[in-house]
Amino acid sequence: MSPIDFIKKNKLEWQPSFCAEISDTLFGYRGALIIQEGKRLSETKVMPPKAQAKQVIMISQSDKIKFFACELETFGYFELFFEKYKDYFDADSLNLLYVIDLDADGIFEYQGIEFSAFMLDESSVWNEVLDYFSLEKGDLKKLSSEDKLVKIYDEIASTTFESTNKSFDEMKALMGSTKKTVMGAV
Template identity: 55%
Template sequence: MSKVMEYVKSNELDWQPSFNDVLSDGLNGYRGALIVEEGKQLSPDRKLPPKIQLKQVIMVSDDSGIKFLTCELESFNHFVPMFEKYKEFFTPDSVNVLFVTDLDGNGTFTYEGVEFTAIMLDESSVWNEILELADLEKGDMKKLDAAEKIEKVYEEILDNDVKEAAKSYEEMLELVGESSKQLMGAV
């Protein structure tokens, strides 16, 4: 298990994981959500859902830290708490793609020496968006098991330029608007 996942497990920061295992190349793959700020403890055995979480997380990590992270942030204002919670695991080599529901524009910015690309998320899912960025077809992915899917996305993301227009963190804050995500349900 990677240091990142040891930290996540020992601090009970994983939330509804659908995959957490070693990938074929010895890296660790994770899909699910990660807690940034816990929900209120109602009783010894009941707790509200997290106040802030990284949703739809796809993460690849090794012993040195996070190699690749993509997720949904409900608000760009949650970026700093997220960074503070997991900052010891981000490296200048990490590939980090955040899909944010309240941004009115995209950008790539550097925060404390780590680069992040933040992209508006309005109607789709992180999975659909990252497949598009990685230039992968959904049909090809259906043939793969859970570990192979994460590996394939990671490999392709490393080969593709996921950067948006360079912006400062302060310029990214100016792009915060109303949440534009449309809830999709049965019609």
């Protein structure tokens, strides 16, 4: 089963903005993914998720995620997230977590899968990913949604990743009380 089939079958999509094939072998998803469901008020009415991976950018091939980036409100959601989606990650996946309550960046391994975690206080995952891969918004502006994701995927192969390796416990110790800064009109 592909990651997107799993997500759809288990109704784990939340406010998707894009969900389609981006090439003959790749599938793209942008939106949020449910980590912990909201309270079910009736058969048809459910409250918003208690926990979610927000601003997800996911590119999958066959039954594995090749690229994954998201915002987590707290690093405390990571284990719940991983437990739900772990079957779709492998050692070749590139995984970027932008976490609001981290006080430092780091690369850590969890059950054989490597994750790069970064502090996020006021930007968006999309902007951070573009910066990470040194892509200019102007270069992507005229591209279709599919081509934007393909461009990011193509950059994965040519990027060298550097950060300080930490254990999972060291990453958990970096959790602080930082809240996301809301920018713009109030």
